[in-house]
Amino acid sequence: MAGGGPSVTIAHPTYIARARVDGEGKLAEAGEPLASLQAACGGVMGGPLAVPELSEIVAKALSYGLKLSRPFAALGEDERITGWAEATPGDDGGCELGIIAWHAEPIGPSDADAQVARVRQELNRALPEFSARLDARQNVMTSHSSASDLAQLARKIMQRPGKPWTEYVRVITSMSDQPLHWRLLDGASVEVEGSARRWTAWLEPLGMPEPGAAGFVLTFMSDEVLPASPLDEAEGGDALPSLGEDLAPVLRRPINRVIAHAETIRTKLAGPLADIYAGYAGDMVDAGEHLLALIEDIADLEGVETAGFKVELDRINLGEAARQACGILGARAQERSIALVPPPPGEHQWARGEFRRVLQILINLIGNAIAYSPEESQVWVRLDREGREASVTVADQGRGLSEAEQQRVFDKFERLGRSGDGGSGLGLYISSRLARAMEGTLTVESAPGQGARFRLILPALD
């Protein structure tokens, strides 16, 4: 075969689009749909070729001085494009580009996108507006909600307790067989009577060996923020705007949008563009989520610091709260390979307090323990009773706190020298204020190198 060129019989491929790239890598001319793709990738006519994989093919053809024929992929405005391009280097240092195959499909959520979304939802589970503990047959055992438009749902559950949760809300599903397997309901869209918002239900199975054997934690999340009602605003009178009540809802919306857009950029660039940009977008998401968490903390802070702050004291089961908190943070613990040990199912300790506030405190304590413990360590949550005092203890194997640090740890904005980890320094302060509001206390015992034991003490009930 030496010397004899291949006897190519293929008719010259018909070009769907042609373009010319000059010697400086700038797109001198381009036909449709290439011109639109150039625009969608942020480029202009006469500017550098902005479609990353095409620009790579052109660069290679120019550097080798060879005619190349290769597949490429790109992301358009709202479609994913795959095609085949030919690049022929010219005598003038430029390059002719011919597109011989072009296939566009709408961008659907890929596996990776879905996974990112799911991870984000997992993180958000710590801040649900509605959560309930279900038994193994998905009947509601306890529930609590923190949003005013869910009050009707809470009443409905109180009036007729013990039913499957799907009877209190409308699950948007194409399947009619009831009851559905929990996996089919996890992530389902839900409509709640009295709420204009669309909710997503998440089910976290508890128990071994069969997930769900010990019941579920059900949470409702909504992407929309409850608009502040005009009535609430009127009540504010002429007092200074409060960050918690007035500004938080206003701030949440744009920050949520920033997070959502950064997430979009991140996933869009995960394909053909450089990872470094995806990394920047990831940083934006992290920063946005940090800001959001900070706003939630400050809103909480204002709540507990107002004179009229009241808790609704009730007979509550600390064991239940502890197990529920562990359930919510189980995924986060797993991510850091930390063994989270809740009180065994069936162990009870009754106390006087407000369930959701106790849950909030425990989530804060356990969340800290997970965040500041070494990987592969353990975090225990234990119940106890001494005389008239019932307690929940969260013990970790972290680096522990010195005497001086223990003095300061419950102070407002105290970070104990940590920075850059997304904390606001408000969590423990809020928790200790909440404990006091429930006529209890929050204490810490620790020694450097010995881990820390945070204990929530409430009045015991039989």
Add this chain to the structure above:
Amino acid sequence: MTGLRASIPPDPNDHPLRAALTRGDALRARSVPALQHLLAAQHSPMISEAIVAHVGGILRDLAQQIIDSRPASDQVAGRERVIDGLLQIDALREHCQALALEWRLAVRLEAEVAVDPVLTPLLQALVADPDPGVGSLAMAALSAQARFAQAQRRMQLPLAELPAELFHTILLTVRDVLDDAREEWERAEVRLRALYDEGAGRLSLFARLASVAKSIPTPMPAIEEAGVALWLSTVAARSGEDRDRTACAMADPQLGRLLLTLRAAGVAPADAERQALRAQPDAILPRGLQDVGTREAAQWLAAAQA
């Protein structure tokens, strides 16, 4: 005798016989593991004697084409230097080995299940595809495959059939090797580059066919329907794995990489095992493929290459 003795250096360490002794021993020392390797590989399908001979033949043919491409000068000495230069290129040896393995598998399938190495049922169907673009592409791929079959039987490979990266690397290597006839070679190089058209090459045609022909069954056509060439290109297009790596994986007695590549291309575990056994009917497959998801398979393959 005395005259000879006078030319010997005073230091006994520099004695020419000692130097020859050292060189001879070093050669023997290197040959022992090489021999062991060759003997052990006798039964390895990846570097059987037939494959070694085939790769050697292709490399010689490539060198001959390079020599022939320039006006006659010192042909013989040049040829040996070019062969030596080409032998040093890892990626080229790997590519030639993959082609040799692909070809031998095609020959075996012809003998065992009567699949023509050129005209396979699927390729025939694609030539008659209602989409005229696919039809003419399939026709071009078919004639490229016919040329390939003919060339492989003679252990040859046209330079123009090489992927652009390898083509470029070879030209650069030859530039270094033939630096005594640099100007002459540079003129030849310009001509070779101008004639090169990656899109007319067999690998490019099959890759395009695999990516545009909607009538190729998903997730994967049977190898005896598609033929080895189109099948490998389809696996590469759908799994994102390198075609040469996959071709070599078909000769791996464990077939682990092939199974994972098929899984990454979306082939169901049982089907992947069936297809893999077609490549090596008496292989003992590793267990556990049914527990491996497509994403997991792709991740493992990516991690193995890292």
